Amino acid sequence: MNINDLLKKSKDGGNFSRDELVYLLSFPPESEASFRIMAEAGRISRELSGNQAEIHAQFALNLAPCACNCAFCSFAKVNGVFTTETRITIEDAVAYARQFEIDGANAIYVMTTAFYPFSDFLEFSREIRRHLNPGTVMIANVGDQGIENAQIIRDAGYAGVYHALRLREGRDTGLAPEGRIKSIKNFQEAGLIVGTCVEPVGPEHTNEELADMILFTASFNPAFSGAARRISIPGTEMAKFGMITELRMAQIVAVTRLGMPRSVTGNCTHEPCTLGGLAGANLFWAEVGANPRDTQEKTEEGRGESVESCKRLFRECGWAALSGPSQFFKVKLSS
């Protein structure tokens, strides 16, 4: 196995094995080989999306200590960052969504913690949908769901969901991997398009674990895959592992691109950065309100990026920002 052969294989549209992905992930992030991998991933992403990058924007309906206790999440009860629940009003939810639409987000994500009442989520969702342009793409980011709820989500006006099997799911999280995988199947069966990611990556994850997760995301043909690093929540158990650099994240984003079939047109990274954009990320995230990676109640006052700042980052990488509804989801709808 050598880098020249693998880059040629990528140019020829070949599929990569687990061993090949592990090999691509094993180069030092600052090495020449890693930069060549990032260049190839950038080439593929720009070709697949016509050099039009997307910005998806998310807000949360609530902020609450969550009993699922995912060790990396600021909402986890065990982390003690937030001790009481706050919920936004339906008027605020509509205002957040409308503002994202005005700002030019290509898709709008509505997030809740795992135990937010489903009936409230639906009531808010229908009201948000009613106030948005019919062509605006709405995506749900909610807990695991059975097939019936998945169909109801679809009927409430959502084109898709964000759902991920997280790294070390069931060990670092209080959720069973089987439940996450089943939910992804349920969403797809209900006609919802799934976007996903290899996340949240920390320095302790091996190249083998990353390769397995890249292949898992490829296996269900999502609207987008990608890679996001774990953001340390100060004072938590997980913080002792530290964080990977943006450069290492860019390398993983690039290898993820190479590991996806060409039918997957989106490649995201989080948090947004020019290194990610250079390495083939064509999807960044804007956020307002509660954010599981932030200790601020309003992430726009903390870590959260705006639609405008994401556009600026993309511009710095030579990407244009897509105007209009997400093509990643449209491609899936028409395929």
Ligand code: SF4
């Ligand atoms: S990641 Fe989601 S399910 Fe896990 S603790 Fe945070 S809010 Fe709860």
